[in-house]
Amino acid sequence: MAQSPATENSGLMAQAVKEALVAAAISFGLFVLYVGIETYQDINNALVWRTRWGLLAIFVVIAAVSRFVVVGFIKPHLDKRKRDKAKAGIPEVSDGKTFFQRNFLKLALVGLLIYPPLSVMLAGTQGSLKYVDNFGIQILIYVMLAWGLNIVVGLAGLLDLGYVAFYAVGAYSYALLSQQFGLSFWVLLPLSGILAAFWGIILGFPVLRLRGDYLAIVTLAFGEIIRLVLINWTDVTRGTFGISGIPKASFFGIWSFDVGADNNFTKAWGLSMSSAYYKIFLFYLILALCMLTAYVTIKLRRMPIGRAWEALREDEIACRSLGINTVTTKLTAFAIGAMIGGFAGAFFATRQGFVSPESFVFLESAVILAIVVLGGMGSLTGIAIAAIVMVGGTEVLREMEFLKHVFGPDFTPELYRMLLFGLAMVVVMVFKPRGFVGSREPTAFLKERKAVSGSFTKEGHG
Amino acid sequence: MTLGTNVMKNETILKVEHLSMRFGGLMAIDDFSFDAKRGDITALIGPNGAGKTTVFNCITGFYKPTMGMITLTQRDGDQYLLERLRDFEITKVAKVSRTFQNIRLFSGLTVLENLLVAQHNALMKASGYTVLGLLGLPAYTKASAAAIDKAKYWLDKANLTERADDPAGDLPYGAQRRLEIARAMCTGPELLCLDEPAAGLNPRESAALNTLLHSIRDDGASILLIEHDMSVVMEISDHVVVLEYGQKISDGTPDHVKNDPKVIAAYLGVEDDEVEQIEEQLDEGRI
Amino acid sequence: MEYFVQQLINGLTLGSIYGLIAIGYTMVYGIIGMINFAHGDIFMLGAFAALIVFLILTSFFAGIPVALALLVMLIIAMLMTSLWNWTIERVAYRPLRGSFRLAPLITAIGMSIVLSNFIQVTQGPRNKPIPSLVTDVYHFGNITISLKQIIIIAVTAVLLTIFWYVVNKTPLGRAQRATEQDRKMAALLGVDVDRTISITFIMGAALAAVAGTMYLMYYGVATFNDGFIPGVKAFTAAVLGGIGSLPGAVLGGLLIGLIESLWSAYFTIAYKDVATFALLAFVLIFKPTGILGRPEVEKV
Numbered sequence A: 001m002a003q004s005p006a007t008e009n010s011g012l013m014a015q016a017v018k019e020a021l022v023a024a025a026i027s028f029g030l031f032v033l034y035v036g037i038e039t040y041q042d043i044n045n046a047l048v049w050r051t052r053w054g055l056l057a058i059f060v061v062i063a064a065v066s067r068f069v070v071v072g073f074i075k076p077h078l079d080k081r082k083r084d085k086a087k088a089g090i091p092e093v094s095d096g097k098t099f100f101q102r103n104f105l106k107l108a109l110v111g112l113l114i115y116p117p118l119s120v121m122l123a124g125t126q127g128s129l130k131y132v133d134n135f136g137i138q139i140l141i142y143v144m145l146a147w148g149l150n151i152v153v154g155l156a157g158l159l160d161l162g163y164v165a166f167y168a169v170g171a172y173s174y175a176l177l178s179q180q181f182g183l184s185f186w187v188l189l190p191l192s193g194i195l196a197a198f199w200g201i202i203l204g205f206p207v208l209r210l211r212g213d214y215l216a217i218v219t220l221a222f223g224e225i226i227r228l229v230l231i232n233w234t235d236v237t238r239g240t241f242g243i244s245g246i247p248k249a250s251f252f253g254i255w256s257f258d259v260g261a262d263n264n265f266t267k268a269w270g271l272s273m274s275s276a277y278y279k280i281f282l283f284y285l286i287l288a289l290c291m292l293t294a295y296v297t298i299k300l301r302r303m304p305i306g307r308a309w310e311a312l313r314e315d316e317i318a319c320r321s322l323g324i325n326t327v328t329t330k331l332t333a334f335a336i337g338a339m340i341g342g343f344a345g346a347f348f349a350t351r352q353g354f355v356s357p358e359s360f361v362f363l364e365s366a367v368i369l370a371i372v373v374l375g376g377m378g379s380l381t382g383i384a385i386a387a388i389v390m391v392g393g394t395e396v397l398r399e400m401e402f403l404k405h406v407f408g409p410d411f412t413p414e415l416y417r418m419l420l421f422g423l424a425m426v427v428v429m430v431f432k433p434r435g436f437v438g439s440r441e442p443t444a445f446l447k448e449r450k451a452v453s454g455s456f457t458k459e460g461h462g
Numbered sequence B: 001m002t003l004g005t006n007v008m009k010n011e012t013i014l015k016v017e018h019l020s021m022r023f024g025g026l027m028a029i030d031d032f033s034f035d036a037k038r039g040d041i042t043a044l045i046g047p048n049g050a051g052k053t054t055v056f057n058c059i060t061g062f063y064k065p066t067m068g069m070i071t072l073t074q075r076d077g078d079q080y081l082l083e084r085l086r087d088f089e090i091t092k093v094a095k096v097s098r099t100f101q102n103i104r105l106f107s108g109l110t111v112l113e114n115l116l117v118a119q120h121n122a123l124m125k126a127s128g129y130t131v132l133g134l135l136g137l138p139a140y141t142k143a144s145a146a147a148i149d150k151a152k153y154w155l156d157k158a159n160l161t162e163r164a165d166d167p168a169g170d171l172p173y174g175a176q177r178r179l180e181i182a183r184a185m186c187t188g189p190e191l192l193c194l195d196e197p198a199a200g201l202n203p204r205e206s207a208a209l210n211t212l213l214h215s216i217r218d219d220g221a222s223i224l225l226i227e228h229d230m231s232v233v234m235e236i237s238d239h240v241v242v243l244e245y246g247q248k249i250s251d252g253t254p255d256h257v258k259n260d261p262k263v264i265a266a267y268l269g270v271e272d273d274e275v276e277q278i279e280e281q282l283d284e285g286r287i
Numbered sequence C: 001m002e003y004f005v006q007q008l009i010n011g012l013t014l015g016s017i018y019g020l021i022a023i024g025y026t027m028v029y030g031i032i033g034m035i036n037f038a039h040g041d042i043f044m045l046g047a048f049a050a051l052i053v054f055l056i057l058t059s060f061f062a063g064i065p066v067a068l069a070l071l072v073m074l075i076i077a078m079l080m081t082s083l084w085n086w087t088i089e090r091v092a093y094r095p096l097r098g099s100f101r102l103a104p105l106i107t108a109i110g111m112s113i114v115l116s117n118f119i120q121v122t123q124g125p126r127n128k129p130i131p132s133l134v135t136d137v138y139h140f141g142n143i144t145i146s147l148k149q150i151i152i153i154a155v156t157a158v159l160l161t162i163f164w165y166v167v168n169k170t171p172l173g174r175a176q177r178a179t180e181q182d183r184k185m186a187a188l189l190g191v192d193v194d195r196t197i198s199i200t201f202i203m204g205a206a207l208a209a210v211a212g213t214m215y216l217m218y219y220g221v222a223t224f225n226d227g228f229i230p231g232v233k234a235f236t237a238a239v240l241g242g243i244g245s246l247p248g249a250v251l252g253g254l255l256i257g258l259i260e261s262l263w264s265a266y267f268t269i270a271y272k273d274v275a276t277f278a279l280l281a282f283v284l285i286f287k288p289t290g291i292l293g294r295p296e297v298e299k300v
């Protein structure tokens, strides 16, 4: 610290410039072929190329400038803050919780309950479709799936890369059984969950003694097998064409949402014909399913089976030494996770009215797993936040029509959806490896409930 | 002492016969037999690599012995052949529990939760295998209150009540050792196997451990103990078995064992002058 | 019989490509215990680099000898993927080394999504066909072997020999093995662990580029999502052979190539991937650490 601030600063700037130049050189190397050159097919369908030096220059400049800003300004700022904090010696404790923090969950639930009427009020009956369906239902499906997978990965510590298989089992169970036997949604919803759980047990039983990454690859393989069977078993599943015309769910059998039906909901209530009412009904339905999932998870965590899951994640050998049958414990986690996936699948099928193997690719499993880990394994709140940020955030991109005015009419923001999703996964993990909510709530306490810091919890090895 | 407990004391709780364990070309345990009596603290000692932990792993089902028979006799006379049970059944059915040489706690769970996990099987039954518990039946509520009471009892014995709501991984080393023992006791064992419980403890922690072990024995559980620290062994054990290169070289009371020249040669045989030193001390009656 | 031998050759060709990719998975797994999910997409980047270089070469030097063109494609593709994998390791994996085990897995999956979408955005979503580079075929009775297949099998064999030599006989290989066994101890003994890990990523990427170039030459087409299926297959190969084991990766790759081509030949082509994945599950159930993997000792 002998240096005067001025020389220290100029040294810093020199370093920032140097690193910016390095970043420019590296990014030039990275992008020169893929961005600097464009390949396309000409009129004769032959592949040809042309240069895009301008775009390449933009990439390089962005890389250099960001590096300069990070090294020159952001990093010193962060270092300084860390130093100041260390000097002050006071750990960050937020004991004085605000009203908002204390009642966060209740407020969130109230917000969700009034969300559909609010969208109708603000955007009109037709206009609300987008908010209720594309945002509300879409996000809640992922919340439910991620909460389901959380039981397997977050609580029991079993790395499952094929979770989407159970989602598919649920969806196809509903699609096929409703068409073949004309059974109603309310019969098939539990049945789909049970079938998915059954598959969870069938697939889980032989592989649960595998550990860690071996389990991961086998679950991935099972996920792919189920998808490939759906594609190729055309007699039953109609292959890649998928199954369409899946019946809608009824309002508990009282009113139907089919346009032609006598007991049509909108007719019965004298409302104008609009699919918005069905979507609003679906919104409350998936919200209820999510609440059920949350309730079951919270309840189970405080039961011996839930504690055994978490213990399994912490140390499997110690579990066995305490007389816990680890195989059945793992299987129950697998089966319950699968069942929740099955429920979500049945809901998905009735919402879309159409299912095809397209919807159950590995990427879906990856997205669900990413939401669980980004949220903070085991934390329902964190996972819900991650689902909102990641799914909602990418949905927002679809809506960004104004970008067309900035980048020209050819610009389709949707193309960048998954690119940004992937980048967000990387960035969040690098800065918050434990996810948004890293701590865990104990399930029992003697004197006071103290959150357990993420640095103590383990992530499981099986 | 009443006649009743005397009879109990002379009863064999664990009988190990002709136990052998081979790892590839290495005969880690070679035709090893010993008995442990109910109500005793039996110590298994021997130099590093003698095969003590392997014996424990065979008893508690983590390794399947190559040969031999391990019989456990419960208080009510039920007998179990441990080598035929799966590892978790040995704790659940045969009521043998253990700790590990390298502490294995659930570090992300609180101290209290660690003790509740140990009561898994009892709670599982009380909760009707989760189904009835989900419905909130009073039977489960009562059982979980009882489980907390049991946890409190062992927290108190292990002197950990103050830290009950802290993560297990946050405890100092000695407290972690005691917690692991308390956790093993929460499974309700008849035989408790402890793998080097005093290793790495400072004298004060060591003393706290001794108190805990005595109160466990007074509580009615028998203890099988691996220990390195001779002073601990001599002070608390009723019966000592000495193992070297997988074979038993001595078996008897602490007094008998510590005067056994084979033990002195083997156990301390690394440096001759050290043996002499020990023999001197023996003569002076200091050990 | 001839049909069988024919399928065997086809299977070996495909298996060589899988084996080359699988080495990248297995080496990275061996050294930092991480599933590098983006590795399949590195392979795809390699194929695209070769494709772009091919287009440039043929438009500037119309009559360039095929062997020279292939060599240039190979070298530039290797440079490209090496730079990419080096950068990715620095930016997305290194900051997470030693932290939470799932964090690098998630960044790797994220990186995989980024890479395939990056190519989709910059090069378009359509198939990219190129004219056949190598067209010679040789007939032995009813068996047909194309020069392409010979090149692929020969290149794989040569590279594996070099590779085996590097890993087993050079100081670099020793550093890698030391880092693999105990990173802290290796660092204490003067191994530059960061550099060793970087080089491992570069080596894996270079092999993936070779695989990518061969893949492009063999099939004559590349798309942005070509990384996924071969990537998963190669990863499966690595696990099947015993992850962490180099010969295991090659063995697993060849096995999967053979199963695919034989299954397609004798059963329905539709279920060839199901057969591959089912084999994986089957092998792991009976030998949980793969064919050549060392059995995991559960030290208690």
Ligand SMILES: Nc1ncnc2c1ncn2[C@@H]1O[C@H](COP(=O)(O)OP(=O)(O)O)[C@@H](O)[C@H]1O
Binding pocket: B023, B026, B028, B046, B047, B048, B049, B050, B051, B052, B053, B054, B055, C297, C298, C299
């Ligand atoms: N799982 C195993 N695989 C191979 N060798 C083992 C295994 N477990 C223990 N051993 C060997 O058995 C011998 C006895 O070890 P151990 O029982 O741990 O000794 P102690 O606890 O008396 O120090 C040692 O040589 C050890 O290397």
Ligand SMILES: [Mg+2]
Binding pocket: B052, B053, B054, B101
């Ligand atoms: Mg030992």
